[in-house]
Amino acid sequence: MELTADHYLTPTHSGSLEDYLQRIARVPLLSAEEETSLARRLRDHHDLGAAQRMILSHLRLVASIARQYRGYGLPQADLIQEGNVGLMKAVRRFDPERGVRLVSFAVHWIKAEIHEYILRNWRLVKIATTKAQRKLFFGLRSLKPGFSSLSPQETRKIAEQLGVRPEDVSEMETRLAGQDISLDPGPEDDEHWVSPVAYLADEGAGPRETLEANENARNSHEGLQEALNRLDARSRKIIEDRWLRDEDAPPITLHDLADEWGISAERVRQIEVRALQKIRATLLPTPQPA
Known part of the structure; x- marks a missing residue:
């Protein structure tokens, strides 16, 4: 059975990662002349067949780069697949006239896609959002010796190598050491375990309750003004002086x-x-019998 390009680009189609790696290893590499010719055909004539040959011949490069990120606990097949996406982007942007081989040009795009995938999936909560944080994240993962906490001397050394402050290294190390915590208790947790949802819950009024309270207050204020307007001047003045004065007024x-x-x-x-009775009758009219 003839395999399509999709079978090469997606490791899961092969049934096993080992089989996929064996198949891409059999794809012949391109000479510099072949690569330049194919790149020109793609650029000048949008030849998708040329693009496919360039991609297939570099799949082993993607697999080699993906192996460098095995320590993140993510499926190797997924890392390869994301790297293949970066390879396709590199082929689309490759300029054969610059005198640079595709293998050198594509490394950046392959790593960029793998990095993005790792940062999206390694934790539920993002630990590196800016460009500087991403560089520090991957730099610290590769330079940190073992799993123990960094000593002040090791922190300063890594900071010098990465060109950042020791405080930045310490902060990223803390983020790396953190764990995702479920807000709700899982089925394996015993009855004495208290989940964060129990003590992080907002006890204040929600948007619906707040809107209802504001609406009721507005209606009450308008209703009271209407009831006061129905009183004679003396009755209204007596009610206002007795019941509607400011709290700090005598x-x-x-x-x-x-x-x-x-x-x-x-x-x-x-x-x-009598004035209070009239106000009460206006605000709470007696329902009429059906």
Whole structure:
């Protein structure tokens, strides 16, 4: 059975990684003249057959580079597949007139795709987002001796080699040593295990509750203004002085209002009671029988 280019580019199609590596090892390498001729055909005539030959002849390069990243705990087949994507990008951008072989030009694109895949999948939480952090991430992984914590001397040495501050090396080492923690308890956790969701939960009101509270407050304010507008001037002034003053304002007694209006305190109380009844009737109208 004749194998298509897809079978070469995707290790999972072969059934085993070993079989894939054996097959790509049998693909002949290109001479410099062949590579230049194929690259010109691709550039000038968009010859996809030429692009395919250039890609297939460099698949063993991708596999060799992918082996350098076995320590990240990710499937080797996935690393190779991502590297193949970088190889295809390199072939598309390759200029045969620069006098550089494709093998040298493609290394950058292959590593870039593998790096991106590792950073996307190595942790649920991204540990390297900027270009400088990515460089430090892979540099520290390759230079750190063993799994023990770095000593101050080792930290300074690595910082000098990577051209960064010792503090940056220490911070990245802490990120590398961290573990992803599930917010919810898993089925294997016992009943005494407390998950982060138990103590990270937001006890405040959610967006829905906040919106409802704001809407209720607005309706209550508008309803109160409407109820006050239905009162006569004296009743409204008595209610405002007795119930709607600022919290830090001094209280006004029935006797104070009696002196202001020239009536008895009992009369002020009666006006206040009737005004409150009218307000209550406006805000909470009695339902009519069906």
